[in-house]
Amino acid sequence: MRSKQATVLTDLSAIQHNFERVRQLAPGSQVMAVIKADAYGHGAVTVAGALSAASALAVSRISEAVQLREAGISGDICLLNGVMNREDLNLASIYELQVVVHAEEQLELLARAGARRNIWLKVDTGMRRLGFAPGQLLHVYERLTGQTLLGLMTHFACADDPGSKETDNQLKRLRNISRALKKVHPAFGVLSTSNSAAVMTHPESCLDWVRPGLMLYGASPMQDLRPDPSLAPAMHFTAPVIAVHDVKTGASVGYGGIWTATEDTRVAVIAAGYGDGYPREIRPGTQVLLGSERREIVGRVSMDLICIRLQPGDKAPVGEHVMLWGPGLPIEEIASSAGTIPYTLMCRISERVRRVAMGGRR
Numbered sequence: 001m002r003s004k005q006a007t008v009l010t011d012l013s014a015i016q017h018n019f020e021r022v023r024q025l026a027p028g029s030q031v032m033a034v035i036k037a038d039a040y041g042h043g044a045v046t047v048a049g050a051l052s053a054a055s056a057l058a059v060s061r062i063s064e065a066v067q068l069r070e071a072g073i074s075g076d077i078c079l080l081n082g083v084m085n086r087e088d089l090n091l092a093s094i095y096e097l098q099v100v101v102h103a104e105e106q107l108e109l110l111a112r113a114g115a116r117r118n119i120w121l122k123v124d125t126g127m128r129r130l131g132f133a134p135g136q137l138l139h140v141y142e143r144l145t146g147q148t149l150l151g152l153m154t155h156f157a158c159a160d161d162p163g164s165k166e167t168d169n170q171l172k173r174l175r176n177i178s179r180a181l182k183k184v185h186p187a188f189g190v191l192s193t194s195n196s197a198a199v200m201t202h203p204e205s206c207l208d209w210v211r212p213g214l215m216l217y218g219a220s221p222m223q224d225l226r227p228d229p230s231l232a233p234a235m236h237f238t239a240p241v242i243a244v245h246d247v248k249t250g251a252s253v254g255y256g257g258i259w260t261a262t263e264d265t266r267v268a269v270i271a272a273g274y275g276d277g278y279p280r281e282i283r284p285g286t287q288v289l290l291g292s293e294r295r296e297i298v299g300r301v302s303m304d305l306i307c308i309r310l311q312p313g314d315k316a317p318v319g320e321h322v323m324l325w326g327p328g329l330p331i332e333e334i335a336s337s338a339g340t341i342p343y344t345l346m347c348r349i350s351e352r353v354r355r356v357a358m359g360g361r362r
Contacts, residue, residue: 006239006272006353010042012050012360014232018216025199026206030055034213041346045071050360062088069095102130107143116146120153125170127157134177151190159197160223171205197221219342227330236326239272241316253307254299266310275303277349279338286337289323
């Protein structure tokens with residue numbers, strides 16, 4: 001029976017397909033699958049179960065890691081933001097988490113607590129957000145008495161721009177740092193580098209570990225927002241028709257009357273809006289899928305409702321679901337229409353949207 005509310009279906013088979021695509025592109029690398037922000041809106045626990053082939057999982061915050069452990073996820077989990085207080089450090093120990101160390105305050109916390117953790121050191125090679133300057137690393141290492149150093153991590157700033165040379169520059173800096181320091185400790189020769197964009201466009205950057213995120217969910221991370229046909233969309237965002245009515249020539253639809261019928265038109269009302277995570281900012285002419293046919297949104301997206309213009313002969317019975325993005329209607333297209341990126345659309349799906357998962361193999 002069709003749901004009477006907006007629904008996100010997570011296709012776990014698509015996620016596994018995309019994971020295999022990562023392994024094709026980075027055959028010599030271990031994969032740390034990024035499932036922060038509730039697996040980019042797809043459901044972290046469910047996605048973690050489907051990604052059992054990953055060498056490790058990565059989240060941003062301690063609460064995300066605790067959720068996974070409490071749900072029975074037993075593999076390696078890495079905290080990308082690390083820990084910033086004693087409570088977080090205690091939880092990282094209790095739940096046996098890998099911890100990224102990127103700041104002086106974290107070094108002091110580890111020393112005061114006498115904590116012993118598996119850690120990654122993060123070096124800033126050009127992103128200029130988190131990470132130690134290259135010249136600090138030897139001093140930092142000397143303060144890590146008792147810690148198990150897993151390797152050196154960095155993050156690429158411009159891998160989503162194929163025309164930029166910055167990824168090559170960052171990679172060169174990282175290699176130089178590693179070459180100089182691995183004689184001090186062999187773990188400095190273990191390098192965690194590529195995000196999704198780098199995996200897809202810079203094969204030379206896929207070293208010991210890669211950290212794909214968005215591409216696991218079937219969307220392209222590239223600036224041009226062109227869908228990549230080798231990836232399978234994992235998020236199917238649909239919503240039901242709840243009314244169909246006729247609009248006479250010259251009549252307007254929705255708040256502000258921004259669309260006016262130029263001829264007698266049938267309009268279907270869809271039960272989804274920005275309260276569900278569909279962007280209010282979309283440009284006129286943005287489309288949805290009604291069955292296999294594209295139909296144009298008319299009027300302004302409101303909190304709960306979207307209106308679409310039907311064509312003669314369309315069958316749009318109340319209860320029929322339309323696709324807001326998913327297979328056949330790439331999320332990249334909707335993101336472009338809204339002046340944003342796929343990440344934000346995935347992560348903005350609200351709690352009132354029904355969520356289901358299908359497919360996948362254990």
